Amino acid sequence: MAVVWILEWPGLTKDQFAELQERTSWETEAPDGLQHQVTAFSDKSLVLTQVWKSPDHVMRFMEDRLLPAVRALGITTMPRVDQYPVHSIFNPPG
Numbered sequence: 001m002a003v004v005w006i007l008e009w010p011g012l013t014k015d016q017f018a019e020l021q022e023r024t025s026w027e028t029e030a031p032d033g034l035q036h037q038v039t040a041f042s043d044k045s046l047v048l049t050q051v052w053k054s055p056d057h058v059m060r061f062m063e064d065r066l067l068p069a070v071r072a073l074g075i076t077t078m079p080r081v082d083q084y085p086v087h088s089i090f091n092p093p094g
Helices: 014-024 055-072
Strands: 003-010 035-041 044-050 080-085
Touching: 003 035, 014 055, 044 055
Parallel strands: none
Antiparallel strands: 003 044, 003 080, 035 044
């Protein structure tokens, strides 16, 4: 079952996010199961919304790629993460 994964990471900067992207290669070598991603920054935090094929796909990405990169970069804060079953996805044409 597909899930939407919403990660809100207070204090994570755009530079730190760019370093995470580089270390995990998730935009050049998309993780298995990642279907959509939207990234935004508020005044206080990174807000990352992703759609995955299943919760197992999210966990593999977290364990194999994201958490090792977070540790390697010395990032000590952790995000708030919410995960919900997808009800529907609409991609308008154009």
